[in-house]
Amino acid sequence: MSTQEMLSDDSPLLLRLKEGDRTAFDEIFNRHAGPVLTYIRRRLNGAAEADDILQEVFLRLWKKRDSIVIHTSFRNYIFTVVxxxxxxxxxxxKKRITPSSTNFRNKPPNVPSPTNSTSTNRCTISGRTPPTNSPARCGVSM
Known part of the structure; x- marks a missing residue:
């Protein structure tokens, strides 16, 4: 099958899309949104974000309409965008879940470091200091 034959179904629409024809874009969306959405849901295990990704796919298609160059078929092109x-x-x-490396270097606020401790005979647990007349019970003998 030649490239011309593969493009024959969508090529008139693509030419109109390149000219900014909104109805051509709508027709392309109507033809391809169903299979694209199904594919996205399968890849993301039915994630709720599938609709957002579908919207992003067609938004990119619209924004880059004047520079679209298709070498095989529009189907291959659109699934590459997907x-x-x-x-x-x-x-x-992944970027949202993975904390930045600087978070590990900085100590959390209000946590005394062992080297800067001003108390020599007391330990602090949950921000409370044991009474001065009782021995500190930190599990460490002094």
Missing amino acids: QNCISDHLRAI
């Missing part, structure tokens, strides 16, 4: 959107989404999730 893969990129899924990868971007997963990367963003």
